[in-house]
Structure formats: C-alpha cells, structure tokens
Amino acid sequence: MSIVGQAISRADGRLKVAGEASYTADIAIDGALHAAIVPSVIANGRTVSIDVSAAEQAPGVVAVFTWRNMPRLNPTPNPWSHLHPHGQGYLPLQDDAIHYAGQPIALVVASTLAQATYAGTLIEVDYAERTPAVFGPSSVDEAFDPPQFLWPVNSSVGDADKGLAVAAVRIEQTYTTADRHHNQMEPHATTAVWSPDGSLTLYETTQHIFGAQALVAIVLGVPPEKINVVAKFVGGGFGGKAYVWPHTLLAATAAKRLGRPVRLQLTRANMYSMVGRQAATIQTLSLGADRAGRLTGIRHQSISPTSVYDGYIEYAALGTRSLWPAAEGISTTHRIVRVNHNTPTAMRSPHEALGHFALESAMDELAYATGVDPVALRLLNDTAIDPHSGRPFSTRALGDCLKEGAVRFGWDRRSPEPRSMRDGSLLVGQGVAAAIYTHWRWPSAARVTLHADGTALVEIGSHEIGGGTYTVMRQVAADVLGMSLERVAVVLGDTRLPASHASIGSATMANAGASVMLAAKGARDKAIDLALNGRDAPFAGSTAQDVVVTDGVLTAAPINRSASYAELLAANGLQSLEGEGAYDPVEEANGPKAIFSFSAVFAEVRVDPDFGTVRMSRLLGAYDAGRIINPKTARSQAIGGMIWGVGQALLEQSETDPATGRFVNRNLSGYLIPANADIPELEVLFVDGFDEEASPLGAKGLGELTAVSVAPAIANAVYHATGKRIRDLPITIEKLL
Amino acid sequence: MRVLALARPEDPAQAIAAHAADPELAFIAGGTDLLGLIKDSAARPGRLLDINHLPGMSGIEALPNGGLRIGALVRMGDLAAHPEVRASFPVIAEALLFAASGQLRNMASIGGNIMQRTRCAYFRDEDGLACNKRRPGSGCSALHGVNRNHAIFGWSDDCVATSPSDLAVALATLDASVIVRGPFGERSIAFSDFPRLPGETPERDNVLERGDLIVAIEVSASFPGRASHYLKIRDRQSYEFALVSSAAVVELEARRIRSARLALGGVAHKPWRLAETEAALRGAVLDDTEALRSAISLSFAQARPLAHNAFKIELAKRAALRALQTAGTRA
Secondary structure, eight states, X not given: OOSTTSOOOOTTHHHHHTTOSOOGGGSOOTTOEEEEEEEOSOSXXXXXXXXXXXXXXXXXEEEEEOTTTSOOOOOXXXXXXXXXXBSOSSOTTSSSEEOSTTOEEEEEEESSHHHHHHHHHTOEEEEEEOOOOOOSGGGGGGOBOOOOSSSOSOEEEEOHHHHHHSOSEXXXXXXXXXXXXXXXXXXXXXXXXXXXXXXXXXXXXXXOHHHHHHHHHHHHTOOGGGEEEEOSOOSOOTTTTSSBOHHHHHHHHHHHHHTSOEEEEOOTTGGGTSSOOBOOEEEEEEEEEOTTOOEEEEEEEEEEEEOSSXXXXXXXXXXXGTSSOOSSEEEEEEEEEEOSSOOOOOOSSTTHHHHHHHHXXXXXXXXXXXXXXXHHHHHHTOOSBOTTTOOBBSOOOHHHHHHHHHHHHTGGGOOOSTTOEEETTEEEEEEEEEEEEEOOOOOEEEEEEEETTSOEEEEOBOOOSSSOHHXXXXXXXXXXXXXXXXXXXXXXXXXTSOBOOOSOTTOIIIIIHHHHHHHHHHHHHHHHHHHHHSTTOTTTTOOGGGEEEETTEEEEGGGTEEEEHHHHHHHTTOSEEEEEEEEOOOOGGXXXXXXXXXXXXXXXXXXXXXXXXXXXXXXXXXXXXXXXXXXXXXHHHHHHHHHHHHHHHHTOOOOBOTTTOOBSOOSTTTSOOOOGGGOOOEEEEEOOOOOTTTXXXXXXXXXTGGGSSHHHHHHHHHHHHHSOOOOBSSOOGGGTO | OOOOEEEOOSOHHHHHHHHHHOTTEEEXXXXXXXXXXXXXXXXXXXXXXXXXXXXXXXXXXXXXXXXXXXXXXXXXXXXXHOHHHHHHXXXXXXXXXXXXXXXXXXXXXXXXXXXXXXXXXXXXXXXXXXXXXXXXXXXXXXXXXOOTTSOSSSOBTTBOOOOOOHHHHHHHTSOXXXXXXXXXXXXXXXXXGSBOOOTTOTTOOBSOOTTOEEEEEEEOSXXXXXXXEEEEEOSSSSSOOOSEEEEEEEEEEXXXXXXXXXXXXXXXXXXXXXHHHHHHHTTOBTTOHHHHHHHHHHGGGGOOOXXXXXXXXXXXXXXXXXXXXXXXXXX
C-alpha cells in the first residue's frame, strides 16, 4: 500500500510539543550581541534631531545606529520579483524622513536585550510632524492606477457593462475589509554571523531562504554565494515571513560593522510596523444575471492602501476573473492609495480571501434576488472553461465540493427565508460560499541519497512553517524508494541545500514535493541500474520495468531475484547513491490548461438577536486540492485555514488612530484572534483527484485555499439568521444591533 | 537598565510602612496585571513588595451575619469555586468565571482584581502616547481617537477610559466593602465609594492612599445575593474583556420586584449603578418586559456616547434587561 495518501503523524511533532524544536531565536550563538529598535512615534514628517548620548553611555551598550552613522545600503531591485523579494523598497536608517509610525529611527546594540531595550528609551528625538494620510471612505477620491506588480492590474473579457445592462437582475454593492496583521506565534528574528572570510550566516525567520539570500546580497553588496540562510523551523509564516523586511538588513549591517554576531528579534508591537500586513480593501462588486440566475456580467473594482514609497496591490478581484463565467463579460480593476503605514504584504490568503468576501456575498445576494437556492445558483454557473484565459481547467471539482458538502452539511433541511430558523431564543443561519485559488508553479531542486546502511536522506532548501514539510517530503521519498518512513530522514531550511522556492501560495507540496519525487526516482533508478548492470548484476537479464521495491528490497519478480539497497551498495563498493531532482515546470499562465484549487464552505451561526453576538455552531469545508498526500497534515492545514477565516469574519482588525496614523491595538490583547471557545466542530472533506497538470504528484495547493470564502460563508449565514446583510468585515456586535 | 528589587515581608505593618514611605514601591500579588503594565511601561515601579506571604489574607470566612469575608490574596479561581459563593452570590461566581482564562484565574488575586487598570489601548501603548492616566496633563488620545471600547457614562475631557474588572461590577450590586489597612489602622470603605470617576485626576482609579493595603473584601448578607446574575457581552467568546456587562440582584415578592440592583460594566470609569432604574423598578412585574425596559431607560438620560460607541447605549439597556430577568428566575 502506498505511503502517499496515508494519514501520517508529524515527523517533528514530538520535538515541537516537547519544546525541543529550535526556532531561529532559540539558536544560541556564542558572543552574540542583542539589538533593539527605537520606533518613530509619529507617522509622517522627519526627525530634526536624535540625541543618542545618554543611550551610548548606558550599561552594556556597544553601538547606537541612526541614519547618520548607519552604513549606506544598495537600493532594492526594481521591478519587484519573487526571486529577490523585498518586503518594502524604503530601507532603514538611510535618511531623516518618517513615513510611518513605528519606523526605526535608531538601532541600539548591547550585550543583552534588556540593556539594548532600556538604552533605547534614553534616546531623545525631536520631530517635525506632518498630518498623516490614513485609509478611509474618502480614500476613494485619491486612488490611482498602479503599475503592474504581480498579475495585470486590470482585466476585461467580453463586455461586462453590456452584461450588466442587459441583466434582468442586478446586484451592485460595496464591500469593505479591515487591515489585518499576521500575528504569528513566533516573532520575526534574525541572528547575523559574519565569518573572517567575509561570508555571512543568517539565522532567519523566513518562508523563503533563497529569496532572503538573493535580496540581502543585493542590498549589502555581498555575493550571494557568500551568504547562507538557515531556517529549520518557522513558527508560523502566513505570508508575513515571505519577503525580507528591514530588521534583517539592520541586523546583518550592524553585525558587519561591529564584527560581532547580532540578534534582532521583533517585539509584538514591532510586528505592526517592521513587517507588512494585509491591506484593507474597498470593493465594489456588480453582478448581472438573467431571471434564472445565470450570470450575464461581472464587474469587480477594488481599492487598497499602499505605503508612500511602494506600489503594493492587493489583487482582491483576481479570483473574480476565473470563478464564475458571465455570458457577456467580466471586468476587474485595482487601484491603490498612498497612506502613512509601511508596505502591505501577502497574508493568508492574499488577494483571494478579500475578493471572495465581496464576490461570494454578492452571489448570495443574487440568490435571494432571483429566488434560486445559493448552492443551486453556484452549480448553475459552474464551468469547465476558465472565463479569463479561455483554457480548460486542468481539474475543477467545485461542483462535487458543493454537492458533497451540501449533503454532509444537511443543506436540504435549511429553510431559505431569513430569520426562519431558531434554536430557542437564538437565530440560526446557514450560509455557503465557493472559492477558487491560484496554483503556483515554481522550479525546485532536491537531492535524495541512499546510504550503505539502507537509510535515505532527503535534502531540499524548503521550509517547515507549520504545514508539515518534514513529514510529507519523507512520505513522498519513502513512497518512491519503497522504504519504510523510519529509514528516511529529511533536511530542510538551509541555502547550502538544493535550491527550492518560497514556501508561500500553497506551492510546496506540488512543486518542492515534485522535486523530491524526482530525486527519489533518480536514486531508485540508479539502484535498479546497479541491480541490472552493476557488479555481479543480480537482476541481469531482467528489465527496469520488472523491478519493484518494498521495504528497501528490490525484487525482479519474473526471475525471482531480490537485493536490498544496502546489499547493492555494498556489492558495488559504494557508500552512497545520489539522485538529483530538478522540477522545472512551465509557468501556469503559459501552460495549456488553467490550474486552480476549489472549495465550498458551509457555515452555521447562532445569533443572539438582542446583543448582535454571532457564535459559530458549525463549519464545513469541502476541498478540491487534487491528490491529498497526507490526509492528517492536510486536515490540520484545513482547520487552521478555517479558524483563520473565522478571525477575518468576526474579529480581526488593526485599527488606525485617525489623528496620529498609528496602529492602536498592537498586541494580542487589543487585536482579537479566535479563542477555542469561538471555534465549533470543524468538518473537512477532500474531493480527492489526481491533477497531472498541476504536479507530477497530482497535488494542487491547499493551505491558502482553506482560508478563502470562510468569511462570506459566515456573512451569508448571518444574513440568513438575521436578515441583515453585513458588507463590512469584521462582523462585530454594533453592526447587528 | 531598570532593575526591580523584590522584597517579601511577612509583617503587614512593615509592608504598609514601606509602601507609605516609598512612592516608587508597588505591591504585587498574582502580578497578572502589574507585570503587563510594567512591560508596557504603563507602570514604572522601582521596587516590588510581594504580599503573598502576609498572614490572614488568604481565607474565605463566613461572617456572623451571613455574609463573607474574602481575603485579598484569595485567587479568582478559588473564590469562583467556593460553595458558599456559588450558592449565595452567583453574581460573584459568574463574574469571576467569565473573566480572564483558567490560568490567569489561578494566579490573580481578588484584591488585585479590583485594582486592575483600564484596557484603554492608548493608556497601554508601549510608546507612551498622550494619556492623562499615564502622564497627567499630557491629554487624552482616546477622546477623539478610536474609542469604541470607551465610556458612555461619567467620563471627562481628561479621560474616557473604562474599568475592566468584572468582579467590581458584581460587587457594586451587593453590600460590599473593601477592608483597607493603612499607616493609621484599618478601615472599611463601602464598595460604592471605592472606585472613582476620572474628573480632572484620572491617574487615580480609586480612593486608596499611599500605604493602603487591601486586606479583604466583605460582602454582607443584608441584601440577599442569591437571585443574581452577571451577564457579559464581548467580541469573542472567552478570554476577553467586556464590551458591556451587567450585574443584577433582585428581591421578588410573588412576581413583583420588591427591590433590585443593577450595575453596568464596560461603560464607565467605574461600575455604573442604575439608581433611577432601581427606584422605578420597585413594584414592577418581572415579566412585564416593557415596564422593565422603560425603567431601565431612565438611567440612560445621562449617557453621553463618543464617536464610536453610541451602540453601547442600546446594548447596555438590553444587557441590563436580560440580567435582571435572568436574576429573577433564581428568586
């Protein structure tokens, strides 16, 4: 029985629960100094003077850096690229300008963290302050068309305006989402260690070791081969550790200047200004349909904030390009507004999770306007052809997700009328939303080595960010090698390993996994070749096709001969046998088929009509993510994504003070994420299927997908419960009173 | 670097004298609020005095008249689980159990609970924003800032913060008093006189003076607490402070209210008693929702919402009604 497809527990589970997994800031470095950031209190203006004299005299202080004495950094590459990804183009401590609150205005380096932090409080700063720009309803007037960043900014297929004009039923509404911060359990940290030969080791909280290597090389002017980035365990990324943020550059530069290792770990409050966030959106969504509910036109316009120096775009309308077809046409636009916060970034699930709130809320509004059941409406508009590119979908089991999810959820027992279902004094509501998610195809290399003792080692420059990479890579290699899991070890998270891609966008299983599969095949095939053609050639006369491997033993059944990996290596005098895997897929956009993951989310809420309190009572996700490699880690990803979506729907918002432009609730006391009591029983369904276009493993992306369309499913359930349509996230008490 | 000295006296008189003489000294018991305040620089004590080993402050005793004397060092979790509290003062047990988390309730003391400082984000901001409670005279950032969680009653231009303690709201509906020992001996402060409104001195949350040590809270049985309820409305279902809460204690005669006491949390700098409402409720039939509603409205004539919290008026009215009727079911 294949090991792939089995519910295998985490290889590193015991290490993690025992506290023995070393996260970046856990790694002890002899002689390391500690750095603390002094943040700007104002959000817009400049520093007039910075008096560091008292800080420099404070106990333990080794150095204080401000823009005056910080070494100059090279500009970041333009245009932005996933291959050398900076979080923001504005570099730290290079000039006297202040563009956002919490911007570093000094870096204090001392023998201990407490000394550095205390000395930072002794720094006296005079500011010249200007009124900060903040995002709000009036931002609509200041929005402008940005240059392309990831995908084309606007899209138009057919004639969406005509589709809306001819529609028998039209929905046009504005939907808004809030600024949100990732709030990973593990704060970002960097420990920078320079060697006498000028090489740099960065212990880094990153989802993208090779991107960090490339970007730091450019900004510091060091050849990339002299930089090694290490990230063995990452305590949550969610996109917030995908790119390089200023603290990494500060730590590396300070360490170089001082000739000592420097550790810089962000405080929780630092995490609201030193790294990016999910930008708020103002979205206008127009749907036109015939009386039966068949879509005739879709128009989706989104506005989001960026920093004053970068053009980050939240592609909220991206999913709308491909989820539902419209007879006459679909158009999408994105515009941005400059505000005095740092540059936004990807946050689970960037683009799609925001846009789907608008699109799938509007679909629910259309269901009520046409009188068509919300599940039936979506099935009616299902398609096998990507409306955006005109290509067939590689696989699209959205209909199965909707149908199987509805059966499991008991959708047929739902009475459609709002306020028609009750549990005692509580209003009960049930809602559904569908989702589509981008499939990324990136190159990845891996190496699998068979050892003389009959064990195997998988080496790949990928990352464990909580999803279970150690576990699934071992599974894939063991499966191909025909070995038990216990004999396979996995090494990740080091740029000296074969180069893989960023662990973002739900890409790791399909791409990095494919390279491990190819590397394992390479090693296995070399062993088979030894059996057929090597010294003593025990399988001589047989063919490679006849050979199967089970439990580390190769068998050529037709000639009734067997030999273990260990025996073959020993017979040939080999210590090891290496297989290299180089997965180099064509980019999705250039392939013959459109590749996406799909889901249907069903939510049930109970609302106290007196208090406007929404409590989840059930949540079910049905997913088409291709072949599921490990149902256990996949389910973990899914429930994590669902909970992430509950936070988006009901709780999370980073609030900006209107006068000072500062984030006000910069900690886990003020920024609410769900507690256990907020989460009901979660049900996960996988509509399993092999997508050969997506990956040789058959897998499509899953992690991000699971946080998409939770919010509209809940918002639709709230409408069903209360008759109130909430178009502004999060759905808090005052909106339902 | 700031170094905090910790002393651990066993003689209350010594502790009180030290506190009276040293403005930089803070008492610490469970530390669940103080340590957070120190980390955010919202409290900057130079020295800590651990009161956990002071004698006679850790017990729960029945008073001769039927009430309870609760030592200031009793932990929230222990008080919530106490059989006499659960039977005679459910409003106290509920207020405690809806607060914090299990871990925090096992650490946090009762005396510290009623000393908790506001959760106002501006007050707690680690960069030290304008806040009169934190730095008198610096201004109030919340007055025209993000003030959804702030006061609708009794605020001043100097401070719009709310008090976070759930227990305090429950105590406000009972005949409770705070037993304080100071440099000049022991005194009893009626709980209604204990917390302050901000006025022009929001840095003072309550009437305690330097050298005052809370040794106990006494709850008298003069007003029966059995028919009582604490209702808490918050954004998430656990581990979160009240957006609005209501404590209610009621005495019924048949289905009529002989007397009732109602207090609100999350709406003012202290638990907010609804005095006009309580007067109007006398003689009302508990099931006459309209009558109760109009009685409750009387106390809201003085409500003054801020830019983001007008919804609290309606929410608080509904909370008070539900708390009152639920308390009535226990009569």
